[in-house]
Amino acid sequence: MAGRSLTISPRMGVSAAALVVALILGALIAVMSRAEVGGGFVASDWAALRFTVWQAFLSALFSVLLAIPVARALARRRFFGRGALVTLLGAPFILPVIVAVLGLLTVFGRSGWLNIVLEAVGLPTVSIYGLHGVVLAHVFFNLPLATRLILQGWQAVPAERFRLVAQIRMTPWAVFRAVEWPMLRQIVPGAAALVFVICLTSFAVALTLGGGPRATTLELAIFQAFRFDFDLGRAALLSLVQLVVAGGAAIAALWLIPAVSTGGGQDRPHMRWDGKGLWQRGLDALIILLAAIFLLLPLCALVLRGVIGIGQMPASVWSAAAASLSVAVISVVTMLVLALPMAGWVASKRAGGVEAIGLLGISASPLMIGTGWFIVINPVMNPADLALPVTALVNALMALPFCLRILVPRIRETVQDYGRLSQSLRIEGWPLWRWVILPRCTPQLGFATGLTAALSAGDLGVIALFANEQRTTLPLQMYRLMGAYRMEAAAGAALLLLIMALGLFWVCDALGRRYATA
Amino acid sequence: MKALTLAATTMIAATAAAADTPELVVYTYDSFVSDWGPGPQIEKAFEETCGCDLKFVGNGDGAALLARLKLEGERSDADLVLGLDTGLIAAAKETGLFADTKISADYALPIEWTDATFAPYDWGYFAFVHNKDMTAPANFKALGESDAKIVIQDPRSSTPGLGLLMWVKDAYGDEAPAVWEALADNVVTVTKGWSEAYGLFLEGEADMVLSYTTSPAYHIIAEEDETKAAAVFDEGHYMQIEVVGRLAGSDQPELAEKFMQFMVSDAAQSILPTTNWMYPAVMPSGGLPAAFEALVKPENARLIDADKAPAIRDEALAEWLGALSQ
Numbered sequence: 014m015a016g017r018s019l020t021i022s023p024r025m026g027v028s029a030a031a032l033v034v035a036l037i038l039g040a041l042i043a044v045m046s047r048a049e050v051g052g053g054f055v056a057s058d059w060a061a062l063r064f065t066v067w068q069a070f071l072s073a074l075f076s077v078l079l080a081i082p083v084a085r086a087l088a089r090r091r092f093f094g095r096g097a098l099v100t101l102l103g104a105p106f107i108l109p110v111i112v113a114v115l116g117l118l119t120v121f122g123r124s125g126w127l128n129i130v131l132e133a134v135g136l137p138t139v140s141i142y143g144l145h146g147v148v149l150a151h152v153f154f155n156l157p158l159a160t161r162l163i164l165q166g167w168q169a170v171p172a173e174r175f176r177l178v179a180q181i182r183m184t185p186w187a188v189f190r191a192v193e194w195p196m197l198r199q200i201v202p203g204a205a206a207l208v209f210v211i212c213l214t215s216f217a218v219a220l221t222l223g224g225g226p227r228a229t230t231l232e233l234a235i236f237q238a239f240r241f242d243f244d245l246g247r248a249a250l251l252s253l254v255q256l257v258v259a260g261g262a263a264i265a266a267l268w269l270i271p272a273v274s275t276g277g278g279q280d281r282p283h284m285r286w287d288g289k290g291l292w293q294r295g296l297d298a299l300i301i302l303l304a305a306i307f308l309l310l311p312l313c314a315l316v317l318r319g320v321i322g323i324g325q326m327p328a329s330v331w332s333a334a335a336a337s338l339s340v341a342v343i344s345v346v347t348m349l350v351l352a353l354p355m356a357g358w359v360a361s362k363r364a365g366g367v368e369a370i371g372l373l374g375i376s377a378s379p380l381m382i383g384t385g386w387f388i389v390i391n392p393v394m395n396p397a398d399l400a401l402p403v404t405a406l407v408n409a410l411m412a413l414p415f416c417l418r419i420l421v422p423r424i425r426e427t428v429q430d431y432g433r434l435s436q437s438l439r440i441e442g443w444p445l446w447r448w449v450i451l452p453r454c455t456p457q458l459g460f461a462t463g464l465t466a467a468l469s470a471g472d473l474g475v476i477a478l479f480a481n482e483q484r485t486t487l488p489l490q491m492y493r494l495m496g497a498y499r500m501e502a503a504a505g506a507a508l509l510l511l512i513m514a515l516g517l518f519w520v521c522d523a524l525g526r527r528y529a530t531a
Numbered sequence: 532m533k534a535l536t537l538a539a540t541t542m543i544a545a546t547a548a549a550a551d552t553p554e555l556v557v558y559t560y561d562s563f564v565s566d567w568g569p570g571p572q573i574e575k576a577f578e579e580t581c582g583c584d585l586k587f588v589g590n591g592d593g594a595a596l597l598a599r600l601k602l603e604g605e606r607s608d609a610d611l612v613l614g615l616d617t618g619l620i621a622a623a624k625e626t627g628l629f630a631d632t633k634i635s636a637d638y639a640l641p642i643e644w645t646d647a648t649f650a651p652y653d654w655g656y657f658a659f660v661h662n663k664d665m666t667a668p669a670n671f672k673a674l675g676e677s678d679a680k681i682v683i684q685d686p687r688s689s690t691p692g693l694g695l696l697m698w699v700k701d702a703y704g705d706e707a708p709a710v711w712e713a714l715a716d717n718v719v720t721v722t723k724g725w726s727e728a729y730g731l732f733l734e735g736e737a738d739m740v741l742s743y744t745t746s747p748a749y750h751i752i753a754e755e756d757e758t759k760a761a762a763v764f765d766e767g768h769y770m771q772i773e774v775v776g777r778l779a780g781s782d783q784p785e786l787a788e789k790f791m792q793f794m795v796s797d798a799a800q801s802i803l804p805t806t807n808w809m810y811p812a813v814m815p816s817g818g819l820p821a822a823f824e825a826l827v828k829p830e831n832a833r834l835i836d837a838d839k840a841p842a843i844r845d846e847a848l849a850e851w852l853g854a855l856s857q
Contacts (some may be wrong), residue, residue: 032732221720223720224718224719240598243601490565500733502793
């Protein structure tokens, strides 16, 4: 215990965490400072709260339950195109909501592919609208994330363990109980909490697929308070409720995580000797196939549509793409500055209540953060001049919890395994990061950077509040095309966005793996 | 080094030139400033005459414009706001940020325009757009009884959604909740804004979508697609009148007034129909494009007075939420 907490100085981590809290609470206080009309929590807000929590709970449950077999199958199998598949499976998560929803509708919609097939074979058609549609879309978005997180957990299990269990001829079930279950207990609650919190702030998905005002979420109530009533007091109150619910959920889930060490290994590439039976191979193949169909068909729909529209895209789409790219780069740098010290700090502690601070970033309403900072900046300078940095900063905040989830387990392991040695060699501060920690987590760094870059490129949150025509990002440009009836050109822009987000993710992820010290 | 000096001199010269040209900042909604919207053409035409630099700043939709203005208060850089509608006028005036205008024109609106602060620049009727191969219902009651599927916008996040609410309220008064209850099973879903709703309709997710009577004109003119039509309802159609107003805090009051006059002039009005896909507020000398003449024309134009709109809006929203939440 003492040896671990000494190696990484908490100072930088505490500063970064304090900055995150200040950015979010500062926005909240700024909004409150301008509040004139104080609105209370009314009956419809309770209904919104209930719906918000219930759909987020279901979404988290199904996303994680389904992710476990998919991650297990992917962890056990080596096949051609596996890397590409894992990258592609990540695509839904980084797509702007409306793009993904249109893709989903092409497959599951009223006149979608599924219903065409059902009708052809004489079965009743299905409707995607309602609570089940919201959950379906959230699983589509978050299953890949949960799968990736759990897959990282599997990859963090030292290869020697699988050699050992194979040598003593343990059955797959015994392997699961002895090796995989302890790892899952460590990873799954955090992954579930993450998905839960992401879905808590659902806005466009719940609105579009919810089917009507029944599916009102807190985020919509916040949006209404800001934009429809301009009741900043109510907006602040609702934002606070969202922060408390999401933050509370995060802390509760983090407390449940037992501090299990996965022990020291030698980082050899994984070889698996278990699960070689025909039945198991068939099952794994089926699971991977089903997941791929579910996640890739809507993407195929987007590609098919986008290819037709790409020729009709005006030149301004390309400059918007360039703006999105610069947002992505600034976001990545900001994220690294925030996430690395925080991850180091969290990892040096036994279990991370502090990690919940990271989750504040996604529990806070982007509209609240944007409006709050608008209020703060406005007296000093024109907020539009800061559109890109603020967008990048908020995007970094949004990506922070994912990055912590990805980085913390690996850094914790490194600290546990090499902490004493480093300490006895008096390696601390920057050299500790440079020579011990960073080289051991390049794959995780690549994944985290890729995710941040892709998420930022597709973001439509804050930029809309601050933007002017010189600072149009690609998602905003896509919306403008739709607003001008240019649906085909918008589909082209959506495809470009898909390619860009995936490309950014793939490049970062691949670089991380390439320089992994395996 | 020489290149650097040259660059510096050029920059100083450019800055000096920019300082001589007054800048006029207009806040507007997103689709106005897009490449296909009226923005670029209006900017070009106005700059030819004004000796100024016209700058459009796009910002969400009408409601977002007002929210941004309230946020910025008197510090706003904007000289004018273009794109509020009659439903937002009362709230806009309440901010005390707007100045009265003297401009007038021979408006081609179905109603008489008397507002002293805002000038209308275009307008349209809300309507349900559908494919011509379906027989459209003739009013809200028939729609409620039919099994036609519609997609509408959330009144809490979009101006067309709010327009529909006012339409039903204006046509049916106290009966409006019952009308909405009958419509509940026709509503496939409610979207955040117009773009999503229209997208869903084109995807085949619904038989009809709340849009404008002028929407089919886009399909006819830009896509040579004549399969879309707007349904005429015998209760009459609610109107959206889009307005422009200048801010009292503007440092270019005369130029701002000149811009408002330009917006109702022939030069601007002839640009609007085929870029904003709405009716012009003043009939351009060249008339309307042929496709517009072929559009359905509602006989009864409905509009709730701007000063009564906020109270009715709150009541109608509560009724709408009540009827559709069951």
